Amino acid sequence: MEKHAKMQAAPPSRGMRALFEWLEEIVVALTIVILILTFVFRVVTVSGSSMFPNYINGERLIVANYSSKIEQGDVVVMTNVLDEPIIKRVIATEGQTVNIDYETGIVYVDGMALDETQYGVENGTTTSPSIAYEPLVFPQTVPDNCIFVLGDNRGVSKDSRYAEVGMVDVRHVLGEAVFVIFPFDRFGSVK
Numbered sequence: 063m064e065k066h067a068k069m070q071a072a073p074p075s076r077g078m079r080a081l082f083e084w085l086e087e088i089v090v091a092l093t094i095v096i097l098i099l100t101f102v103f104r105v106v107t108v109s110g111s112s113m114f115p116n117y118i119n120g121e122r123l124i125v126a127n128y129s130s131k132i133e134q135g136d137v138v139v140m141t142n143v144l145d146e147p148i149i150k151r152v153i154a155t156e157g158q159t160v161n162i163d164y165e166t167g168i169v170y171v172d173g174m175a176l177d178e179t180q181y182g183v184e185n186g187t188t189t190s191p192s193i194a195y196e197p198l199v200f201p202q203t204v205p206d207n208c209i210f211v212l213g214d215n216r217g218v219s220k221d222s223r224y225a226e227v228g229m230v231d232v233r234h235v236l237g238e239a240v241f242v243i244f245p246f247d248r249f250g251s252v253k
Contacts, residue, residue: 103237104237112221113213116182123139123243137152141234150213151181155209159204160204164188169212195224202229211230
């Protein structure tokens with residue numbers, strides 16, 4: 063019988079090993095970035111002028127989708143509310159009662175006038191909803207696991223004043239806006 067000589071593969075060169083190690087590190091880094099952007103942070107583009115002057119059309123925000131308690135004043139991005147994701151400010155959380163005096167434009171939460179100047183919005187600017195859409199009748203108490211949201215630019219905002227949006231289930235909150243990344247002249251933490 064003839065003996066067949068086994069061919070052994072030559073060990074990879076030092077350059078090839080370095081290349082494979084470098085590629086492995088890139089794959090691991092990309093996987094970590096994808097996981098972080100999927101489960102912790104997302105980049106969202108503001109669409110429309112309902113949050114003007116605090117957020118402008120086309121602005122890109124980092125939204126943190128960690129599971130912290132949503133609080134009054136937070137700016138959140140929601141899905142499954144209208145046809146596209148929307149960004150609004152939380153005015154009231156579960157158990158709080160909201161009332162809007164359209165004659166004065168003042169929003170009340172639990173009987174106290176809301177000081178909206180802390181959000182960069184002038185007090186007394188909440189207008190009556192457009193007659194084209196069904197408005198909610200106030201006062202309203204926010205149900206469990208829901209929030210009441212308004213846009214900062216009330217004249218054009220489709221928000222919880224309308225039955226179509228109403229009280230938003232917290233399961234529809236994608237996350238809280240935490241940082242502006244574009245345009246660069248607005249770069250920084252959100253208000």
